[in-house]
Amino acid sequence: MTDTPLKKVNLQEKFSQISDHWNPRVVGEWSGQQVKLAKFKGQFDWHFHENEDEVFLVVRGVMRMGLRDPDEREVLVEEGEFLIVPKGVHHCPAAHTEETWVMMLEPATTLNTGNLQNERTRNTLEHL
């Protein structure tokens, strides 16, 4: 049940509020999962998630995903395409185009840098 009227979310409108990179914002929650939006630029860090699978859906641009599944390789994921990275799989997200807009679907417990703690780690995420 819900106490307040439900609101739809417009992806373009939310992305227009994001001006930095590799900093996921939460724009929706359901059944223990979250919808997160982030802009990618350049390359992220290789990492994996011990317990969480992640869905990467490309909204604008092209994402280049480094994978060790098990051989190291790269997959280009274009607008309107998604890739699911299961727990335990080492991966390295990158923007293949200048900037890539990505919608991520994953358990609320998912840390952006997975097994790493570094300057890009976001322990708490802003909600838009």
Added chain:
Amino acid sequence: MTDTPLKKVNLQEKFSQISDHWNPRVVGEWSGQQVKLAKFKGQFDWHFHENEDEVFLVVRGVMRMGLRDPDEREVLVEEGEFLIVPKGVHHCPAAHTEETWVMMLEPATTLNTGNLQNERTRNTLEHL
């Protein structure tokens, strides 16, 4: 971990394999959740899900969602927009345009007709 190389999914390509309506196909699974695709035409039945929240993301066309949250009303959800319907909320999906393409994100246990069993109930879903 994964034994076989991961494959990306192209939404247009999957939708091109669907020619009927109100018959969700599973195109991805992660962390107990599923990505389902369906084409909507006309109006579905009012129903609710006892345990599952559902995300409806419109890929093409306009969806009209009837809601009782708690007052009965309708929300138009356009391309690039999503609406999350929490468990317990009565809702009635419909195509506002001639045909609407919708990506649903929801627990694998979600039955399309929720609390109803009727000729539109799909107890097992095809995987594309």
